[in-house]
Amino acid sequence: MRAEHPSVCPLDCPDTCSLTVTVEDERIVAIRGSRANPYTAGVLCAKVPEAYPGFVHGEGRLTTPLRRVGAKGEGRFERISWPQALDIVHERFAAVIAAHGPQAILPLNYAGPHGLLAGGSMDLRFFHRLGASLLDRRPLCGGIRTEAWVGTFGPVPGIRPEQAEHSKLIVAWGSNVTWSNLHFVPVINRARRAGAKLVIVDPRRTKIAEQADLHVALHPGTDVVLAWATWPASRSTWRWRAATRRRTPRGSAAWTRARYDSSPSGTGPCHRR
Numbered sequence: 400m401r402a403e404h405p406s407v408c409p410l411d412c413p414d415t416c417s418l419t420v421t422v423e424d425e426r427i428v429a430i431r432g433s434r435a436n437p438y439t440a441g442v443l444c445a446k447v448p449e450a451y452p453g454f455v456h457g458e459g460r461l462t463t464p465l466r467r468v469g470a471k472g473e474g475r476f477e478r479i480s481w482p483q484a485l486d487i488v489h490e491r492f493a494a495v496i497a498a499h500g501p502q503a504i505l506p507l508n509y510a511g512p513h514g515l516l517a518g519g520s521m522d523l524r525f526f527h528r529l530g531a532s533l534l535d536r537r538p539l540c541g542g543i544r545t546e547a548w549v550g551t552f553g554p555v556p557g558i559r560p561e562q563a564e565h566s567k568l569i570v571a572w573g574s575n576v577t578w579s580n581l582h583f584v585p586v587i588n589r590a591r592r593a594g595a596k597l598v599i600v601d602p603r604r605t606k607i608a609e610q611a612d613l614h615v616a617l618h619p620g621t622d623v624v625l626a627w628a629t630w631p632a633s634r635s636t637w638r639w640r641a642a643t644r645r646r647t648p649r650g651s652a653a654w655t656r657a658r659y660d661s662s663p664s665g666t667g668p669c670h671r672r
């Protein structure tokens with residue numbers, strides 16, 4: 400029997416493409432994009448329709464839990480059932496909680512699927528209900544990026560990618576947009592049709608670099624110099640300063656601290672207004 404099911408891409412990718420998955424005799428036989436998510440609009444990257452059926456049904460796919468039966472590193476495991484695995488976890492959790500309390504359990508997990516249901520919905524509820532220790536998850540993945548965002552704009556949420564359509568200048572820095580951020584390309588194109596300039600910072604002459612107004616092809620690992628060189632120029636514009644004061648509750652004091660913390664020597668601001 401053949402049927403189509405609505406779904407969402409389960410990979411660790413923020414685009415969360417909506418999918419239409421065709422299943423026949425309990426096997427995935429086709430995946431195509433659906434328009435349920437207006438941002439991804441039916442377009443998928445190549446790897447999911449090509450590789451995901453094999454990933455799910457391939458010979459190397461684990462279909463049952465494995466229990467280690469040898470010493471660590473020996474590589475010896477035996478297959479066990481899901482009820483057996485859950486019993487083992489339950490027994491161990493119960494013993495730890497009885498001896499040390501629930502905060503002796505620390506969930507060490509972060510991200511994975513970005514969909515609302517699959518991305519951190521049930522695991523967070525479970526560990527919260529258990530009373531486990533809270534994990535500061537940000538340093539496991541996007542902590543540096545988050546600090547940069549908060550230091551620049553204050554504690555406000557990010558903007559929708561579609562808003563970049565109204566930009567006058569778009570800089571893609573170390574991002575091969577055409578391949579790894581493909582849904583952003585139409586946004587860039589709309590902005591450029593309205594007069595925006597596109598700058599690509601990338602050692603390679605990528606496809607998007609060929610199309611850009613300016614391609615800055617640095618040697619790998621040297622872009623920090625460009626960052627330090629462009630920072631004072633970008634922060635000197637009145638628009639930038641006004642926006643920062645408006646959006647950063649702590650105002651210029653936050654900036655003074657940010658400049659101090661991020662100076663190469665760690666001894667104080669390296670740039671002055």
Ligand code: SF4
Nearest residue numbers: 408412415416444447
């Ligand atoms: S771009 Fe590819 S990996 Fe990302 S959500 Fe869409 S199909 Fe999945």
